[in-house]
Amino acid sequence: MGSQQGRRLGWKKLGLGLSGFLLFVLALGLMKEGAGGLAPLLRGRLEITNAADSMGFGWLMAYLVLSGSPVAAAAVALLSADALSSLQAFTMVAGSRLGASLIVLLVGLIYILRGHEQWTALTAGVLSLLLTGSVQLVALPMGLLILGRGWLNGLFVPALEKLAAGVNRGLEPLTGPLAAFLPDWALFVAGVGLVTLSFRLFDRALPQMRLERTDFGQIPRLVYRPEVMFLMGLAITLLTMSVSISVGILVPLSARGYMRRENIIPYILGANVSTLADTLVAAALLGDPRAVTVVVTHMVCAAIVSLLLILLAYRSYERAVSDALVWIIRRHRNFALFLGVIFVIPVVFILL
Amino acid sequence: MKVLLCTDGSSHTVRALKMGMCIARAAASSVDILVVVERDREEEVRRLAEAAAADLGEAGVPVAVHRRAGRLAEEVVRQAQAIPYDLVIIGSRGRRGVVRLLLGSVALHVTEHAPASVLVVKGRARDLRRFLVCSSAGPASEYTVRFAGRLARALGASVTLLHVMSQLPLAEDALPDDLGASAEELIQRGSREGVHLRRMLDLLAAEGQAGRAVIRHGLVRDEIIAEAREGRYDLLVTGAHVTPGLNARLVDDLSMDILLDANHPVLVVR
Numbered sequence A: 001m002g003s004q005q006g007r008r009l010g011w012k013k014l015g016l017g018l019s020g021f022l023l024f025v026l027a028l029g030l031m032k033e034g035a036g037g038l039a040p041l042l043r044g045r046l047e048i049t050n051a052a053d054s055m056g057f058g059w060l061m062a063y064l065v066l067s068g069s070p071v072a073a074a075a076v077a078l079l080s081a082d083a084l085s086s087l088q089a090f091t092m093v094a095g096s097r098l099g100a101s102l103i104v105l106l107v108g109l110i111y112i113l114r115g116h117e118q119w120t121a122l123t124a125g126v127l128s129l130l131l132t133g134s135v136q137l138v139a140l141p142m143g144l145l146i147l148g149r150g151w152l153n154g155l156f157v158p159a160l161e162k163l164a165a166g167v168n169r170g171l172e173p174l175t176g177p178l179a180a181f182l183p184d185w186a187l188f189v190a191g192v193g194l195v196t197l198s199f200r201l202f203d204r205a206l207p208q209m210r211l212e213r214t215d216f217g218q219i220p221r222l223v224y225r226p227e228v229m230f231l232m233g234l235a236i237t238l239l240t241m242s243v244s245i246s247v248g249i250l251v252p253l254s255a256r257g258y259m260r261r262e263n264i265i266p267y268i269l270g271a272n273v274s275t276l277a278d279t280l281v282a283a284a285l286l287g288d289p290r291a292v293t294v295v296v297t298h299m300v301c302a303a304i305v306s307l308l309l310i311l312l313a314y315r316s317y318e319r320a321v322s323d324a325l326v327w328i329i330r331r332h333r334n335f336a337l338f339l340g341v342i343f344v345i346p347v348v349f350i351l352l
Numbered sequence B: 001m002k003v004l005l006c007t008d009g010s011s012h013t014v015r016a017l018k019m020g021m022c023i024a025r026a027a028a029s030s031v032d033i034l035v036v037v038e039r040d041r042e043e044e045v046r047r048l049a050e051a052a053a054a055d056l057g058e059a060g061v062p063v064a065v066h067r068r069a070g071r072l073a074e075e076v077v078r079q080a081q082a083i084p085y086d087l088v089i090i091g092s093r094g095r096r097g098v099v100r101l102l103l104g105s106v107a108l109h110v111t112e113h114a115p116a117s118v119l120v121v122k123g124r125a126r127d128l129r130r131f132l133v134c135s136s137a138g139p140a141s142e143y144t145v146r147f148a149g150r151l152a153r154a155l156g157a158s159v160t161l162l163h164v165m166s167q168l169p170l171a172e173d174a175l176p177d178d179l180g181a182s183a184e185e186l187i188q189r190g191s192r193e194g195v196h197l198r199r200m201l202d203l204l205a206a207e208g209q210a211g212r213a214v215i216r217h218g219l220v221r222d223e224i225i226a227e228a229r230e231g232r233y234d235l236l237v238t239g240a241h242v243t244p245g246l247n248a249r250l251v252d253d254l255s256m257d258i259l260l261d262a263n264h265p266v267l268v269v270r
Helices: A003-047 A051-065 A067-082 A086-099 A101-115 A119-149 A158-181 A184-205 A225-242 A241-254 A261-273 A275-285 A291-311 A314-330 A334-351 B012-029 B039-058 B072-082 B098-102 B106-113 B140-156 B176-180 B183-189 B192-204 B220-230 B246-250 B254-261
Strands: A259-262 B002-005 B032-037 B063-068 B088-092 B117-121 B130-134 B159-167 B167-169 B213-216 B234-240 B265-269
Touching: A003 A067, A003 A184, A003 A259, A003 A275, A051 A067, A051 A086, A051 A334, A067 A086, A067 A184, A067 A275, A067 A291, A067 A334, A086 A119, A086 A291, A086 B072, A086 B106, A086 B213, A101 A119, A119 A241, A119 A261, A119 A275, A119 A291, A119 A314, A119 A334, A119 B088, A119 B167, A158 A184, A225 A241, A225 A261, A225 A291, A241 A261, A259 A261, A261 A291, A261 A314, A275 A291, A291 A314, A314 A334, A314 B254, A314 B265, B002 B012, B002 B039, B012 B032, B012 B088, B012 B117, B012 B140, B032 B039, B039 B063, B063 B072, B063 B192, B063 B213, B072 B088, B072 B106, B088 B106, B106 B254, B130 B140, B130 B213, B130 B220, B140 B159, B140 B192, B140 B234, B140 B265, B159 B192, B167 B176, B183 B192, B183 B213, B213 B220, B220 B234, B220 B254
Parallel strands: B002 B032, B002 B088, B032 B063, B088 B117, B130 B159, B130 B234, B159 B213, B234 B265
Antiparallel strands: A259 B167, B117 B265
């Protein structure tokens, strides 16, 4: 009886995963179709003309859709349709990562607004933003330099181009009539909506991982080497394709929802590198070598900066992040200031 | 308690020898003095060891002196592997940064490889009157606390148990009340840390030693060093929890970090 139920659940999850993937491919096709016509809107009305603009745009878009992945996928679709340059797509992807943490903050805020006086519910969101922000501070100029010099060009595997052409041919019966019927902007918005939905389906299709039944159950008690936690964060996020899910997997390890800060900081640093795996798949499916280069550059820069921090300056970095976190959640005024700053910065980028 | 004292005649090992003699007079059932020397200093160090042996002999402690040629770190480990000591006492020059990286550290090598508890004498000369015992939540701490309790009772020292909570609440429904609480509050509430501290205090009491518990919140390494500095303790006690093998490659060895960062004598209990 139990195994029958388990089999049924397995088929359901497989179905959800497959539907999610097909929806993801369709969404990319729609975004690509619609993105071409968006160039005048982006460069004209929205004045997204330079790398700073697109960074702020990606950041605010991620706030709006409460997720980073759909925005990153939109960035590579816009690049593929020449609505953005490589540098702009790169900064938009970086902005999407920074904006992605808002959902975790919002969940904490809603919890507080529902009458719970636990300001520490904001910890995960604030920590995630601090870590992503501090890594991007160095990874961003590094990535712009690498892209500017073309050091990572030519990473694209030609076979992917054939795959992308095949996917486009397969999508033609669906996207063709829609493209004839809907304006470009509507196609793009529909694509963003579908890609967001596809990520939800992926999340539901993932198996419930229960690490507490394995040796990983020791994580809340022991302080693991930062390199080990970094690799663990990277690997688990690669499997789950979401930072919030991979952090969520760790939470049940501790019955009370606690995790040692020595462990969680390098774990999130690792998760931030591989969280773009889905965007890399999107870039490959779009069949655009420039999109692949942009995503790989982002992942390489985040990995280099994180590893340098872990290997050379980890104790000071860990202390600085921990102190900043404690300061932000200590008083309501500090948190309000932090919230103000993370909304003002992307707006300033757009106004630059 | 069978104790090994080690010296090569250098000022920091002589300081360790003197502190070791104070401990041995109060707590040792027998003492071995290991002298590792180069030829040109042989006579001077031999006299030093014989004076120490005579002093301990007068106090009624059985003493044997062993002489070796070679590197201090390796000879101490070899001696500790040959005879089952309860405590090895060694001095630390206190090398830091690049110098330590280039020249290595005798104290680190001995602490890592000797199959016994190791007391590393660092900083200025002092009487051991105030012990700070670092206690992690788990059964591994029990032996550390009992060992520290026995030593403290013999020396007439006070004991403070320190537990650092570095946890962050990651789930929104986590109950973070414990994350700002004092040791007394945690013990009263019967939280996991409170139960652990209560048990450690009971273990101390069973050794005939009173103690008090302190909780700090923050990064473990930083908070231990901060408490040691602010509380003006004379000895920092920690357990060697990392077992050799794969575990040693995965888990951060906090006792080694504390040994490197502290300006106090450090006892690593094994």
